[in-house]
Amino acid sequence: MSDAAKTEYRELRGQAARLAVMSDSERNAMLCRLADALEADRETVFAANREDVLAAEEASLSDALVHRLVLDERKLASAVEGVRSVARLSCPLGLVRERRLLDEGLVLERVTYPIGVIGMIFEARPDALIQIVSLCLKSGNGIILKGGKEASRTNSALVSIIRKTLDGAPWLKLLSSHSDVDEMLGMEGDVDLIIPRGSNAFVRYVMQHTNIPVMGHADGICSVYVDESADIDLAVRVAVDSKVQYPAACNAVETVLVHQAAAPFFIPAFTKALAAHGVIIHADEKALSIIGKDSPDVVRAVEEDFHTEYLGLELALKVVCSFDKAVAHIASHSSHHTDAIITSSEEHKKRFFDEVDSADVFCNCSTRFADGFRFGLGAEVGISTSKLHARGPVGLDGLTTTKWLLSGSGQIVDDYSSGRRKFIHKDLEI
């Protein structure tokens, strides 16, 4: 690590601290200025984006990637509306989570503060940059951004507007190369949290190459379990939406489990609905016996299929003989991201909620609801499958930490150790 780089990271932390002690209304005013500037300067952004898109097409990058790369009127308007809606969210800082009278004149509080400096590595979509910057600005965190290489011109144009509008935005650093990322991964103590978004291999690379805490998820192997008592029409509608509404998303279903009693009713209707969307089914032996082995779009499942994140119009289908077998399958195969049960049984719903150890556990609705905006968090910086700190979609709350603040009037511990004074430990109203 060069000394110059260390100094630059330290300086960024200092600037983040200045952002943190501003008032919420100051930060909101910055967000509103940013929204206005993005609208006013949109032609600059579109011009830069057209260059990125042209270069991507010339390099024959995939249609899906080019699609994510495009920043047009509609996507920018939606991103700008996102910035304004983040400004309208209540302030995540200075919230008192606990307040306790330890003794007369000795009051303990646990209060929210920004985490500090967040390193964010994201994919092709340049509108994600706008969403991430607005969440970090609102929560008073410094930010180190590394966007996709394909979007570099668009990202630079966006950062220029941010710097021009927000007094240079010294709390923001834009990285441009892979070696910059490696440098950041070594900045333990100067970067507090890294949030990588991208391919599984990339997220794993980040996790293995840094001592800085990493929040996010590698795999999204989500399942829908159709219980014995499921409403079959509802099950088909929900399971189909969980797959086809946006198959490339991490919260799309990859494995559908069906109770053997529901299978003869669910599987024919489900496979018919999937066929209309061109979904390939990897079916286990029992499911195959119901579907019929010569159905198009159906292949015999191998064990590996139940550990696969297809991210496309494909899924694995398995018949289980009991609720317990479904829960056990999820325990050993799920990536603990999002798992859903379709059931009419309140008891099975409760047991599924208690026994499935995943970030998001759903009943009778699509796995695709696992998303910060849909959850009402305003927006998200990502989805965490870690059990520590933030779990599931991560919004403003996940970008804060707390401090314990103790206000006294000269209290010393010796008085309590010796028994001269006793603690009161009374919770006070927040």
Added chain:
Amino acid sequence: MSDAAKTEYRELRGQAARLAVMSDSERNAMLCRLADALEADRETVFAANREDVLAAEEASLSDALVHRLVLDERKLASAVEGVRSVARLSCPLGLVRERRLLDEGLVLERVTYPIGVIGMIFEARPDALIQIVSLCLKSGNGIILKGGKEASRTNSALVSIIRKTLDGAPWLKLLSSHSDVDEMLGMEGDVDLIIPRGSNAFVRYVMQHTNIPVMGHADGICSVYVDESADIDLAVRVAVDSKVQYPAACNAVETVLVHQAAAPFFIPAFTKALAAHGVIIHADEKALSIIGKDSPDVVRAVEEDFHTEYLGLELALKVVCSFDKAVAHIASHSSHHTDAIITSSEEHKKRFFDEVDSADVFCNCSTRFADGFRFGLGAEVGISTSKLHARGPVGLDGLTTTKWLLSGSGQIVDDYSSGRRKFIHKDLEI
């Protein structure tokens, strides 16, 4: 990793899951049975402990270590009372942290659950085993314990009582060797969190040799800053307690900073009080000019002294020319554990609380209050200087995670993406 070990860890997770779905009153009954059994079988424990103590004395281990190793009537009674008080704490599981109506018939909740399996590595004190087991049992977590080698006979006796009393306690595993610890550090996916307590070097070793999240702290370089407006008597009393009440603790003060305007009044009184306790002072140039260079117990400070955790009757003393310089010194030298200001200025108190980025930030009271019991958490498994998840003293709350539970009635995302339905996003009463 041997397959047998993997299987054993998986089995432990299954047993922890069974503990997690018990009711709070079942777990409390187990805690009460454990407290009774520890009292009834105390002679067995004392006999094992006498052997450990004898062996430690024969091996000429330090007095401080032997002192921590001894488990006598008084310490056991206090540990047993601790078990009963943990049973009286309210249940940390099943708490609804957020509840939101996403749309008619679509309700989102964020609910607390156990983290899963906790690996706990602790030092010589065998009473810590009792505290850790009771916190993990209360919070429904499986536990892997590794105690100090010196305490192995006492720890085995305690675990025998636990197993005899609590149906074999299959959710508990006691490790005995260093290679067991290395094995545990490799059990990513089977152990959710590791909490190491011990020397700085050991905690760093653990952090560098596992991909499992680690919670705890390596250093405890805590400071007390005596502000310009400090009440001098109060400052002396608090600063002395912060050092001498238990100098080996991680929350004992190591550096005292004094504003230059307070220095001529504070330093003579402070050095006099410290002299009575035999504390060695590493004083900077300005402090030395007030103390007088030929005072006994005073040495000239070098920069390294302000980065040193003495853990004994020694401290570093520095005169600063402003509040800002004190905050800057803490930012670059503190281990972000516990830092205190002594001041009569409400403005400086607020700025210190906001600007000092440590787990515990105190005003006008001893740094020694940084402790789970004193904070009213009932007990603690350790103190975390991480900014993620739990920060500061970690009690039951830090041993839980949350899941997002979404209950629907057939909702699909396509209805919302297409605009056919709109989210309500109304927070409901908890």
